[in-house]
Amino acid sequence: MKALFFEKFGGPEVLQYGEVPDPTYGSTDLLVQTTLIGLNFADIYRRQGTYHIEHHDPWINGYEGIGQVVGVGKDVTDYKIGDRVLFVDVPFANAEMVRVPAASAIKPPTTISDELAVSIGLQGLTADFLAHDLAMNHPDEKVLVYGVSGGVGQILTQILTADKVQVFGVASTAEKRELGLQNGAQRVFSRSGEWIDQFAGTFDTVFDGAGVTLNQSFELIKHRGKVVFYGMAGGQTPKLDPVALLAASKSLLTGDLWDYLTTAAARQFRFNCLLRYIEHHQIKLSQPTILPLSKGRQAHELMTSEQNIGKILLKP
Numbered sequence: 001m002k003a004l005f006f007e008k009f010g011g012p013e014v015l016q017y018g019e020v021p022d023p024t025y026g027s028t029d030l031l032v033q034t035t036l037i038g039l040n041f042a043d044i045y046r047r048q049g050t051y052h053i054e055h056h057d058p059w060i061n062g063y064e065g066i067g068q069v070v071g072v073g074k075d076v077t078d079y080k081i082g083d084r085v086l087f088v089d090v091p092f093a094n095a096e097m098v099r100v101p102a103a104s105a106i107k108p109p110t111t112i113s114d115e116l117a118v119s120i121g122l123q124g125l126t127a128d129f130l131a132h133d134l135a136m137n138h139p140d141e142k143v144l145v146y147g148v149s150g151g152v153g154q155i156l157t158q159i160l161t162a163d164k165v166q167v168f169g170v171a172s173t174a175e176k177r178e179l180g181l182q183n184g185a186q187r188v189f190s191r192s193g194e195w196i197d198q199f200a201g202t203f204d205t206v207f208d209g210a211g212v213t214l215n216q217s218f219e220l221i222k223h224r225g226k227v228v229f230y231g232m233a234g235g236q237t238p239k240l241d242p243v244a245l246l247a248a249s250k251s252l253l254t255g256d257l258w259d260y261l262t263t264a265a266a267r268q269f270r271f272n273c274l275l276r277y278i279e280h281h282q283i284k285l286s287q288p289t290i291l292p293l294s295k296g297r298q299a300h301e302l303m304t305s306e307q308n309i310g311k312i313l314l315k316p
């Protein structure tokens with residue numbers, strides 16, 4: 001099969017496209033022929049060698065995709081050849097064929113397209129987990145979302161708005177700020193930060209997936225407020241002083257989605273919850289950018305360019 005792979009960690013130039021052996025699969029697995037593969041920020045960290053990656057020789061990145069079942073392990077009872085499945089948190093997804101443990105598969109309804117299902121996938125589940133497992137805001141609370149027009153940011157803003165939380169955002173360009181407003185944010189600030197002094201101590205929660213902004217996030221929350229830290233899209237985090245946090249009763253909440261979505265039932269249930277927001281027109285997504293899997297290098301460059309809006313998908 002064809003796959004996007006790399007032999008050493010580094011910049012986008014380490015990515016190669018070519019033949020690798022087909023995956024084998026076991027009695028509780030599905031073999032899935034991918035139709036679309038989701039690119040996520042964690043794939044950048046993995047390519048750079050700064051994040052956990054499942055061992056494979058050569059390395060094959062990618063943890064999310066959608067496709068058709070072309071092989072079914074002998075102990076799998078709830079899937080058959082030809083079924084359409086979405087999978088998230090499954091390694092070696094940057095390939096034409098992927099071994100998917102049946103417990104990690106999600107059945108999307110026929111009413112939604114492959115593009116939409118995989119665009120909601122990991123970023124949607126993350127947004128739901130940040131809002132409903134970590135932050136747990138009440139109606140009328142005031143929150144700030146960094147990267148309001150990013151993949152997670154767009155869905156998070158819309159979920160919180162539907163939950164009647166007051167959302168403010170931060171984005172780097174006028175186009176991205178406009179998108180944040182369209183998604184329900186009351187106001188979207190620029191990254192230049194001239195607004196920070198005025199809004200210091202104002203927010204119940206700041207959602208920070210940028211990492212480099214962590215000190216600023218703590219300035220922006222109220223006493224007894226919380227910073228939900230969930231990624232390093234902007235670079236490494238500064239060192240924190242827990243004693244200063246204690247003195248101001250400010251909390252850091254953080255976590256990895258996969259320590260929360262641990263069963264097949266939980267994945268399917270959470271995905272169905274996201275679909276309800278979509279059915280009620282409370283979540284809409286900007287058009288994904290679709291690039292051939294063979295152009296994976298270009299896709300990685302786009303993701304870190306800060307020019308991209310919305311989901312990047314790879315087509316095998």
Ligand SMILES: NC(=O)c1ccc[n+]([C@@H]2O[C@H](COP(=O)([O-])OP(=O)(O)OC[C@H]3O[C@@H](n4cnc5c(N)ncnc54)[C@H](OP(=O)(O)O)[C@@H]3O)[C@@H](O)[C@H]2O)c1
Nearest residue numbers: 041147150151152171172209210230231232233234256257
């Ligand atoms: N904890 C988990 O379980 C989990 C799961 C999935 C994803 N994540 C994390 O979620 C984050 C967002 O992922 P994504 O897929 O939504 O990526 P994305 O679509 O590329 O969005 C990243 C956003 O980060 C913002 N950003 C980049 N550098 C920044 C900086 N220096 N200061 C402020 N904002 C900055 C960008 O917004 P502007 O250009 O508008 O500033 C961009 O919208 C990543 O850190 C990822 O690792 C965490």
